[in-house]
Amino acid sequence: MGSIHLKNVEKWFGEVQVIKGVDLDINDGEFVVFVGPSGCGKSTLLRMIGGLEDTSRGAIEINGNDVTDQPPSKRGLAMVFQSYALYPHMSVRDNMGFSLKTAGASKQEQKEKVDHAAAVLKLETYLDRRPKDLSGGQRQRVAIGRSIVRDPTAFLFDEPLSNLDAALRVEMRHEIAKLHQSLKATMIYVTHDQVEAMTLADKIVVLEYGVIAQVGSPRDLYENPANLFVAQFIGSPKMNIMPASARSGGYDLPGHRGDDYPVNAATAHLGIRPEHITIGPAGSGQCDAKVEVTEFLGADTFLLCDGGELGQINVRINGDSDKQVGDIIGLNFDRDRVRTFNADGLAVSN
Numbered sequence: 001m002g003s004i005h006l007k008n009v010e011k012w013f014g015e016v017q018v019i020k021g022v023d024l025d026i027n028d029g030e031f032v033v034f035v036g037p038s039g040c041g042k043s044t045l046l047r048m049i050g051g052l053e054d055t056s057r058g059a060i061e062i063n064g065n066d067v068t069d070q071p072p073s074k075r076g077l078a079m080v081f082q083s084y085a086l087y088p089h090m091s092v093r094d095n096m097g098f099s100l101k102t103a104g105a106s107k108q109e110q111k112e113k114v115d116h117a118a119a120v121l122k123l124e125t126y127l128d129r130r131p132k133d134l135s136g137g138q139r140q141r142v143a144i145g146r147s148i149v150r151d152p153t154a155f156l157f158d159e160p161l162s163n164l165d166a167a168l169r170v171e172m173r174h175e176i177a178k179l180h181q182s183l184k185a186t187m188i189y190v191t192h193d194q195v196e197a198m199t200l201a202d203k204i205v206v207l208e209y210g211v212i213a214q215v216g217s218p219r220d221l222y223e224n225p226a227n228l229f230v231a232q233f234i235g236s237p238k239m240n241i242m243p244a245s246a247r248s249g250g251y252d253l254p255g256h257r258g259d260d261y262p263v264n265a266a267t268a269h270l271g272i273r274p275e276h277i278t279i280g281p282a283g284s285g286q287c288d289a290k291v292e293v294t295e296f297l298g299a300d301t302f303l304l305c306d307g308g309e310l311g312q313i314n315v316r317i318n319g320d321s322d323k324q325v326g327d328i329i330g331l332n333f334d335r336d337r338v339r340t341f342n343a344d345g346l347a348v349s350n
Contacts, residue, residue, distance in 0.1 A: 002186030009058035036207035078147035117145040154186035228345035242310040244270035256287035274316035276337035285332030
């Protein structure tokens with residue numbers, strides 16, 4: 001079992017409140033990702049769960065037991081940090097088995113657990129090497145293996161891939177996903193990287209200034225953001241947001257045609273993802289825009305367009321497109337994909 005429940009937890013540093021009353025249920029075996037901009041409190045919240053930061057108010061339960069005031073060693077959790085924190089004078093085997101040794105485990109138990117973790121992480125051929133003889137990705141796998149041997153209630157990852165180059169990040173992301181599928185263990189993962197959040201998570205927790213902006217599956221957050229913050233934080237490139245107003249039987253866009261598709265009367269903003277816009281000749285669709293930048297990415301091309309009073313509009317189209325900078329194009333929004341928000345930035349149903 002590895003269920004974790006946060007009940008109105010708060011964290012204060014002096015007179016500054018960093019975590020502002022968070023309620024969250026993490027189920028056994030879930031892969032939960034905390035994501036948000038720098039300073040939103042995601043690492044602080046993770047450290048509170050791990051016991052590395054005191055909880056100012058509220059309660060933290062693990063498997064139904066209140067651990068709010070318990071030290072890290074009593075919580076049965078394992079943490080993996082940005083820094084590998086490996087002992088340079090020890091072999092991979094000794095690094096992975098060190099916690100078992102200090103806990104008084106027999107040599108046979110140490111060997112069995114280290115061999116099992118090494119097999120899971122494909123480190124069998126590196127057990128006699130020292131950290132200096134490993135790549136960054138291999139060192140991170142050793143750090144993860146050191147956690148696996150403890151058979152923890154849950155794994156806590158604090159931006160573990162941020163020190164790796166782009167190729168290694170992709171490789172290690174795949175390794176962590178396979179590790180979760182293999183161990184079926186509860187994992188909580190902190191990152192600012194949306195790709196990591198979208199590809200790894202069963203459930204994403206989006207944090208904004210110490211409060212939860214939205215909790216849901218990657219698809220839920222991408223397709224149905226609860227507010228403008230989530231709409232523009234989740235997704236790369238982000239959702240296009242433009243001013244709009246409801247009218248009888250449709251909506252208006254300032255300086256442009258809008259559509260006869262009816263929207264909620266409270267609509268003040270309209271959102272549409274770049275891939276949910278099709279292009280046509282000027283005068284077609286909901287608005288016209290001028291192509292300012294083209295970004296060719298192979299299979300896709302992104303058109304960064306000037307929508308006048310609507311601001312910059314990003315459009316994702318087929319990579320074979322012949323559109324050029326300076327072209328005036330019509331933008332047609334997929335009606336089923338249009339999202340609307342009120343003046344307070346909250347999503348409203350059409």
